[in-house]
Amino acid sequence: MLKTRILTALVLLAVLLPVLYSNNFTAFAVVATAFFGAAIWETFRLFNPKSGKAVVVAVFWTAAFAWTFFFSGNGASPTFWFAISILLWALRFAPSLKVGLPALDSTANTLLSLTYAVALVGCFAAIVTLFSYSPLYLLSVMAIVWAADIFAYFSGKAFGKRKLAPSISPGKSWEGAIGGGIAVLAIATGVIVFGGNTAGGALSNTFPVRVQASLGWAATYAILILIVAASIVGDLFESQLKRRAGMKDSSNLLPGHGGVLDRIDALVPVLPLAALIGAWL
Numbered sequence: 669m670l671k672t673r674i675l676t677a678l679v680l681l682a683v684l685l686p687v688l689y690s691n692n693f694t695a696f697a698v699v700a701t702a703f704f705g706a707a708i709w710e711t712f713r714l715f716n717p718k719s720g721k722a723v724v725v726a727v728f729w730t731a732a733f734a735w736t737f738f739f740s741g742n743g744a745s746p747t748f749w750f751a752i753s754i755l756l757w758a759l760r761f762a763p764s765l766k767v768g769l770p771a772l773d774s775t776a777n778t779l780l781s782l783t784y785a786v787a788l789v790g791c792f793a794a795i796v797t798l799f800s801y802s803p804l805y806l807l808s809v810m811a812i813v814w815a816a817d818i819f820a821y822f823s824g825k826a827f828g829k830r831k832l833a834p835s836i837s838p839g840k841s842w843e844g845a846i847g848g849g850i851a852v853l854a855i856a857t858g859v860i861v862f863g864g865n866t867a868g869g870a871l872s873n874t875f876p877v878r879v880q881a882s883l884g885w886a887a888t889y890a891i892l893i894l895i896v897a898a899s900i901v902g903d904l905f906e907s908q909l910k911r912r913a914g915m916k917d918s919s920n921l922l923p924g925h926g927g928v929l930d931r932i933d934a935l936v937p938v939l940p941l942a943a944l945i946g947a948w949l
Contacts, residue, residue, distance in 0.1 A: 671924075672923050672924035673924035673925060674924075675923075675924070676922050676923050676924045676925055677925070680922070683699070684699070687699050688799070688803040688806070688807070689803055696799060697734070697738045700792060700795055700796065701730060701733065701734045701738070703792075703928055703932075704730055704733050704788070704789075704792045705726055705727070705729075705730035706919070706921055706927070706928040706929075707788055707792075707927075707928045707929050707932060708725075708726045708729045708730060708733075708785060708788055709722055709723060709726035709919075710918040710919045710921075710927045710928060710929040711781065711784055711785060711788060711918075711929060712725050712726060712781060712785075713913075713915075713918070713919065714906075714909040714910060714913050714915065714918060714929075715772075715777060715778075715780065715781035715784070715909070715913075716772070716777075716781065717772070717913045717914070717915065718772075729785060729789075733789060733792065737792075737793060737796050746793045746794070746796070746797045746943070747944065747947055749789055749790040749793040749794075749940065750790055750793070750794060750797075750940040750941070750943050750944040750947070751940075751944065752786065752790060753786070753787045753789075753790025753791065753794075753936075753937070753940035754790075754937070754940055754941055754944065756783050756784075756786065756787050756790075757787065757898065757901065757902075757937040760780070760783060761783075761784070761787070761901070761905050761937070762901050762905075764780075764905065764908065765833060765836065765901065765904055765905065765908065769908060769909070769912050772912065772913070787936055787937070787940075788936060790939075790940040791932070791935060791936045791937075791939050791940060793940070793943075794939035794940045794942065794943035795939060797943045797946075797947075798939065798942065798943055798946065801873070801946065802873050804871075804873055804874060805873055805874060805875060805878075805946075808859075808871075808874035808875045808876065809875045809895075809938065809939060809942040810935060810939075812852055812856070812875070812876075812892065812895055812896070812899075812938070813895070813896075813899045813934045813935055813938055815848070815851055815852050815855055816848035816849065816851070816852050816895075816896045816899055816900075816934075817848065817899070817903070817934060818848075818851075819847055819848045819850075819851035819852070820840070820844040820845055820847060820848030820900075821844065821848075822847070823843055823844045823846070823847020823848060823851075824839070824840065824841045824843060824844025824845075824847070825844075826847075827841075827843040827844075827847065828841030828842075828843045828844050829841065829843060830842045830843065832844070832845055832900070832904075833904050833907075836904050836907050836908045836911060837903070837904055837907040840900075840903075840904070845896075845900055848896060849892075849893055849896045849897075852892055852895075852896055853889060853892055853893075856876040856888070856892055859871050859874060859876050859877060860876050860877050860880045860888070863877065875942060875946070876888060876892065878946070878949055879891055879945065879949065882949045883949075891945060894941070895938050895941065895942065898937040898938050898941055899934035899935070899937070899938050900934070901937055902933050902934045902935065902936045902937040902938065903933050903934040905933070906918070906929060906930070906933035906936075907933075917930055918930050
C-alpha cells in the first residue's frame, strides 16, 4: 500500500508541477476541470450511493464550471463564490458535525448535496484565482493544509489521548490538531522571517508572507489558526459523508490514496477562505 501511495503521488507531481509552471493556461484549465469533474462525481456518489445518475449529474456540473470560469468571460465574480462557500461552511456543514446528516433518501439530503456541490465550485474557483496570482501562491496555501495534516498525524501518534470526533473519525485527537496548528505557525514564521526578505525574496509571493506584510503578526497567526481549523472541519465533514454512505474512500481513482475528494477534502473550505483574504490584501 505504501509503495502504491508513493508511486501515485510521484505520478501526480510529475503531471501537476509542469502544468502549474508551464505558463500554459489551457493546460491548467484542462487539468482543473478534470479534477473538478472527478470530485463532483465522487460527491454525488457519497450523497446518493445507490443512484446510477452520478456520472450524468457530474457531467452537467463540470460543463457548467468550465463554461463559467474558462469560456464565458462574464461569469459571476469569483468573490461571490468565495463568500457563499464560506457561509455554507459556517452555517451548514460545520454544524452538521454536531447535529448529524439527514437520511440518505430524503429531500434534505438532496439539498445538502447541491450545497456541497456549490462549495466545491467555490473551492475550484479559488484554485483558478490563486493560480492567477502565481503557482507558488496557490501551492503555499495548499502547503499550510498539508503541513497541518502531516504534523497532526505524528502529534496524534505521539501524544493523542482525547478524541476530536470519535463518532466520525476515531483516529483524530485534540493533541494532533493542536500539534498540527503549532507546526503551521512555526513553519510560517520561518518562511516569513527567512524566506520573504532574503536576497531575491524567493518566498515573498507566498500566502503567509503577503498576509504578514499587510496585516501584521497577530492577524497572520489568527488567520493561520482559522485555516487549520477550517481544514479539520473539511476533513471531518467528508469522513462523515463516507461513514454514512458506508464507503472507505470517495472512489478508487487514485490508487493508494482513494479518490480526488479524499485528497482535497481539507482544502474545500480553506481555499475560498484564503482567496477571499487574498482579495482583501
